[in-house]
Amino acid sequence: MKLPETQLALLEAASATEQRTVAQFAGELGEDTAAVTRAAFELEEAGLLAVDEHVAEDVALTEEGERYREAGLPELRLRAAAVEAGADAEPAEMGRLIGASGLEGPEVDIALSNLARKGYGSIEGGAVQLGADPKYDPDEDPEAEALDDIADGNAGYLDSGILDRLESRGLIERTETTVRSVTLTDDGVTALMEGVEATETVSAVTPELLTSGEWREVEFTEYNVEADAETVHSGKEHILRQTANRVKNVLVGMGFQEMEGPHADADFWINDCLFMPQDHPARTHWDRFALDVPLMDDLPEDLMERVEDAHRNGVGTEGDGYHSPWSEDFARAVALRGHTTSLSMRYLSGHAVGELEPPQRYFSVEKVYRNDTLDPTHLLEFFQIEGWVMAEELSVRDLMGTFTEFYEQFGITDLEFKPHYNPYTEPSFELFGKHPETGELIEIGNSGIFREEVLSPLGVDCDVMAWGLALERLLMLMYGFEDIRDVHGTLCDLDLLRNVEVVY
Template identity: 70%
Template sequence: MKRPQAQVAVLQAADAQEDRRIDDVAAEADLKPEAATRAAFELEADGLLAVSEETLEHYELTEEGDQYVRESLPEQDLYEAAIDAGAADGPVQMGQVIGASGLEGGAVDIALSNYARKAYGEIDSGEITANQDADPGSDPEMLALEAVADGRVEDADADALEQLERRGLLDVREETVRSVQLTDDGVTALMEGVEAAETVDQLTPEMLTSGEWEDVAFTEYNVEADAEDVSHGKEHILRQTANRVKDTLVGMGFSEMEGPHADAQFWINDCLFMPQDHPARTHWDQFALEEPEEIGHLPPDLVERVRSAHKEGVGPDGEGYHSPWTEDIARGMDLRGHTTSLSMRYLSGHQVGELDPPERYFSVEKVYRNDTLDPTHLLEFFQIEGWVMAEDLSVRDLMGTFTEFYEQFGITDLEFKPHYNPYTEPSFELFGTHPETGEVVEVGNSGIFRDEVLTPLGVDCDVMAWGLSLERLLMLMYGFEDIRDVHGTLCDLELLRETEVIR
């Protein structure tokens, strides 16, 4: 029997009594693993070899996980501090316990989010209690971390390993391992004698120019054989969705806005009739810049009209906030918390000149907020900003626009709920149903701009506007449950590689 050289080498390196890993067979046969794999599948197709597969999981501690193995988990530190403070006997002020624990920054949030989950105690209204029967020394997640560090993954609790992966303390890598074993027909073939045929498995330019290709025997090509899995770069699914959103809005007659990521509070908040003592304007919600600390120029006439709206209101029956308002605060530079700062620049005429109704504009740009990270919140995310300037607009026009827009992405179950905004009246939030969990998810906020916003800008017709979340649109389209899997430092690269793009 004559077979290609690679198949002969694999047959001779395989064993009839036990499985041999394809990497070991390739090394003994002096072949590359992919060549040995291809030959093995060709032999399997002829019944001379049996090929089996198994998936192995490799666990590796992240930098944070390695730190906790050497020290302790934040929730363990919090529990010990609570016990020392007497929280087993009754509620203790949480601030006192956190201070005694030595936890700082993000470690505090980690400890608080895992404390009650592990039944270490309860946290309620700024007070903390400790469960005296809890045993932090037997914490399954700490034991699992130690098992991984010592190379004893088989001793770790499977649920604990899964939780550690979600917490970003473990990296899990899957490997598909193929093994081969001679069949009875393969043994018979070897006993009867197998010779290497002089075959060619690759057509080269030299063979074509010399004419040699006419005199050689080519190896049969097995289209069912597994090919080497090559990971390559591609456009991120979030960027693909952003571009699709842009195409959809352009198709609906909108033009795109652009402008600075770092801008004056004047454009971000003051023009939106948000009082300067509003909680959302503090460092708890926004990121202020130290350099530059303030904007170089603001239009004096617009500044005066906005100041007047805040202090005295707009129109004969208007009421301002009767709260302090200074230009110094308005000049302060922040990372924009919403792209409505672009809308203010455009509606005021200071970006592209004075606009005459009807007009439609949008942007799909990044915004920055000092939020607590969770499955639906990030510090940086993309906002779909949009507005329509026209006469006699109503909430029905706004709802109809959303219905038309979201239908382009297969979302037809929108729900609307009345809401309060300082800058729109009436206002409402939008909700959609998550396809996997069935949970109702907020996807945006909208309304008709108030006179206190439009009059200082010099706009004398209606403007309906909205801010929608691109990431939450993505969640509803694809069923993602945690947006941190899609982008950010802990994103799931395999998920991004394998997700089929929806057109």
């Protein structure tokens, strides 16, 4: 009997009494797993091997799970701080415990909810009281122990309820794989005893074989079309980029031109031109990403003077300004833009493409950066659909009509509008759309008509209506995604991105 080299090697390595997996054989033979799988099926078809299949679950810690395994679950760290503060006798002030436990950001909410869930303590009036009858012994917390077991490769012994809980907390990832095990059949043993030789086969027709005529002489490898083949994922345009390009096409079709500009810009363009006071909470280091680079020195001095005057004294007879601190160094400081309205300020001022005469329509679909808490609708960086229209006698009805026309292009017809306050627009309103799966109203943008305090220093003497819409929120309404972290970021769902059907 003659067999291809891979089949012969697998046949000789297999045992009639011990099941071994295809992955084990692949490592031992130095072959690709897909090639060994194909050889196993071919030998099974010839009756020389038996292939057994079963589904196995693989459990691995996420980055967050690994961090909690090393530092401790947030609720256990909070409880330890409470014990140290004597909260078993008298309630301890929550702020003090949070500081002592070293919890930060979203870990605080995680600690509080799980502290109560496990009966380790209760929260009332801003204080923590340790529970007298917890569900678990804190020194033997089953979720903390499970993280250690998973790290040690012992996930198979864990209760499915514990795994479900850890998965819901985002601390583990569970994947199912098909495991194939191989054993020799009686016919396989007989064939080996009688002797099997290797035959050299060709797996593909090449130009050299065709031109030389050797294809007439060689023996080609037989293929089992029912055998699993290696999955090859081809390159594909990201669905977020697809949608961004579609947004651009729609806006260009509505008569808009695209703006371009820097991601890192002076606070002057990002906020000062927008009549945002320099002591506004959104301009602190908690909400912006400041860069340790030299101050921007190429700002237009006359425009800076007019913007400063608007901040200090207001505009027109009714204007009063902010009477808040003003620092030229702060205005020149460079940060990552928190919105793409910095581009609008550059264009409206004439700094980008020269002085503009109405009517004008401009847009951008660009990335912005904010120091937000990560959740299903917020990321540290996301894409904003910026746009504005410069014309005489614009009204809110013009703005609402623009949104209605724009979103209809994406099948969204149930917009809702809510009055809102912005330092830079008056009137202002937020846009909401209904999520197709949950029915929940999702905020999808903010808009308004620029105030005189914004336009007058820029030299614009007509109306300008403007907006900032979230591209990712549009994606949620189009495709039914419930968590924007599924489509980009370090935790994105690759299978979803590979298989999602593009909506047009």
